[in-house]
Amino acid sequence: MATEKTPANQREIQWRFWSIFAALCLLSLIASIDVSIVTTALPTITRAIGGELQYVWIANSYPLASTVPQPLYAQVSNIVGRRNPLLVAVSLFALGSGIAGGATNPGMLIAGRVVQGLGTGGIYVLSAIVISDLVPLRQRSQYVSIMFLMATVGGAVGPLVGGAFAERDWRWVFYMNVPASGVALVVIFFALKENSSGDSIRNVLARVDLLGNAILIPSAVAILLGAVLGGVVYPWSSYHIIVPLVLGALGWALFHVHQAFCKEPSVPPHLFRNRTTVSTYGMSFVAYMLTQVSSYFLPVYFMAVANASPIRAGVDCLIYSVVVPVSAVFAGGFVTYSGIYRPLFWSGFALQAVGYGLLSTLDGTYSQARSFGFEALAACGTGIVIPALSPAILSPLAESDVASANGVYSFLRSFAFVWGITIASVIFNGQFKTHGGQISDEAVRAKLVDGAAYTFASGGYISQLPQITSEQVMGVYAKALAAVWQASIAFSCLGFLLGLVVKHVPLRKTLETNEESGDSSATKQTEDV
Structure with missing residues (x-):
């Protein structure tokens, strides 16, 4: 619940709220651009550094890496808070962009795209969680729709931006993410405040569902690999496709069995x-x-x-x-x-x-x-x-x-x-x-x-x-x-x-949050209604 605030505190909270929201919108924009930007730039990139035979991996390493870590990010944010995992995710995205931009061979480019994807997975899920922390459920959809607007714009302009950079210097397809990520990092570091759990690294690791994620992540990777490679690299009837799909499905089922008996599951049953x-x-x-x-x-x-x-x-x-x-x-x-x-x-x-x-x-x-x-x-x-x-x-x-x-x-x-x-x-x-x-x-x-x-x-x-x-x-x-x-x-x-x-189910109009900026003016206005 929002507590009584002085006008000065209200202005500070309002500034922090809108700063965080703007940073999340920026991250949604650049992360979505990176999904589609390579569609027009990839032929130029592969001609420059080789990699025609690794075309499928260059294109799909990013979405694969961004999908699988998301439940892990969510659980870690429940244990240590949202701020530090989000800072790590944005840093990984910036680091991966730098590696991909400086790539001199296909392996380096794929590695950069994987690191990028690991950061993007955190950006996706943690952005939604932070908005949920800052805005009551009744009001949340309008902020989510604005972030979705930014993501859609990014997906639409990505091929155009990729084509433009491909004609001049393809490395800026990736380098452009670095300054944008830097701005978001600074804003999140100073504007997003929360009460620290105070747990040691050992205690945090003890609470993370490591076994569950060790089952889920390779299972999801196996299913996604089958989906991506099927009909492109191997026919759907090939054992190269059937085996990972079957093993992935069995692993996913085992994961949910494990969650039912886990003390602190990453995906509660x-x-x-x-x-x-x-x-x-x-x-x-x-x-x-x-x-x-x-x-x-x-x-x-x-x-x-x-x-x-x-x-x-x-x-x-x-x-x-x-x-x-x-x-x-x-x-x-x-x-x-x-x-x-x-x-x-x-x-x-x-x-x-x-x-x-x-x-x-x-x-x-x-x-x-x-x-x-x-x-x-x-x-x-x-x-x-x-x-x-x-x-x-x-x-x-x-x-x-x-x-x-x-x-x-x-x-x-x-x-x-x-x-x-x-x-x-x-x-x-x-x-x-x-x-x-x-x-x-x-x-x-x-x-x-x-x-x-x-x-x-x-x-x-x-x-x-x-x-x-x-x-x-x-x-x-x-x-x-x-x-x-x-x-x-x-x-x-x-x-x-x-x-x-x-x-x-009626949508809640009030909010209890651990985020100091959660008592935003937007939240208080909703409560007053």
């Missing part, structure tokens, strides 16, 4: 004992998975079917990148002022289903108005759902569960990013192979099947083909993309059904 939290975790996975499907396959439509250049396709996809965060800000405000979140799930997933259904009707006859309108509907549905997820997850839980619950939420979000690309790619490649017989030119057909169609969507390859062949290829692309959008309809309907299971 009671988080999954109420239908609202469990259902919302499921909706979170679906919602974030669909954002990746759209982000990766809308450009394919514009390049392969609408015959747009990569830059023009990026501009066309800005509709999605703009509508999602704008609708999220409005949805976050709705949750803050009404305290209601369930209708956002129903309306959001319904809009997604309609949008993806309309996208599935697009064929080789390109219409800018139709494609932009359908894209905007799906994006609006996504933006409506996302700000309501965190409040629904936390509403039935105690404040003491904030860190672990946010850790699971953040982990599932990153996990969904990988699986969104994987599931959609499997469907796309399979359907392209099924309909590939419609391409009369055997050489062209052989070049595009078996996973190569995604790569050849850009670069002007299709437009250089003879007209009849080009039309046939565009028709096959349209059919394969239609199957991706139809699968997205099914996942949207699953999200809608999960939303029906959610029970309304």
Whole structure:
């Protein structure tokens, strides 16, 4: 609860609160830029230092490393506080950026991306936890939606920034993170205050669920490796893919068994004992998975079917990148002022289903108005759902569960990013192979099947083909993309059904926090309401 403050103290607390929030927004921006920035810069980078054979590892080491440590970060922050783990995470991100920027060989670049990812995982989960510490649950969604806005902007501008740096000096793709991280470090160091636990390092290590994380981290890595390499490096039927997926699934099951008997688990089993939290975790996975499907396959439509250049396709996809965060800000405000979140799930997933259904009707006859309108509907549905997820997850839980619950939420979000690309790619490649017989030119057909169609969507390859062949290829692309959008309809309907299971729990208007800046003016205003 907020205590009485003098005007001077209120001004200091307000300054600290907004400084911390600005630093978290900056971190969300640069971390999200780094996810997508290499998509346009990577060919230049690999030509400069070699690494064509390590292309998959260079691209995927970052998301892999950022996903697996998130539950560990959450538990450690419960034991030692949020400030020091966040400082460590930002420092790792800056260090990894410096290593990657100075890379002289593929191994050094991959190592830098791994260190970057380990820092980003902490930034993701700890940013959500710090906001939860500083803002009451009723008001939290509007701040989360603003941070999501920054992350979406970062993901949208990343390829453009990467392309610009690639033309001049690719090393600044990574070096630019260092000064931005330095600013965030200084702000967090001076503005974020908390009461120290006073535990020794030995006591802290004794409380950390080391065995649980030793089971979870390699299990998650095995599953993610199978998802990333399947159909790209090895066929899905290969033992190289089946073995890690099976071992990872068994390890994940063993982890949850261990958590049931662990004295201080990193993922407490009671988080999954109420239908609202469990259902919302499921909706979170679906919602974030669909954002990746759209982000990766809308450009394919514009390049392969609408015959747009990569830059023009990026501009066309800005509709999605703009509508999602704008609708999220409005949805976050709705949750803050009404305290209601369930209708956002129903309306959001319904809009997604309609949008993806309309996208599935697009064929080789390109219409800018139709494609932009359908894209905007799906994006609006996504933006409506996302700000309501965190409040629904936390509403039935105690404040003491904030860190672990946010850790699971953040982990599932990153996990969904990988699986969104994987599931959609499997469907796309399979359907392209099924309909590939419609391409009369055997050489062209052989070049595009078996996973190569995604790569050849850009670069002007299709437009250089003879007209009849080009039309046939565009028709096959349209059919394969239609199957991706139809699968997205099914996942949207699953999200809608999960939303029906959610029970309304009133959102708390007050806050008890260990953070000294938790008694922010924003918090006090909410309490007064």
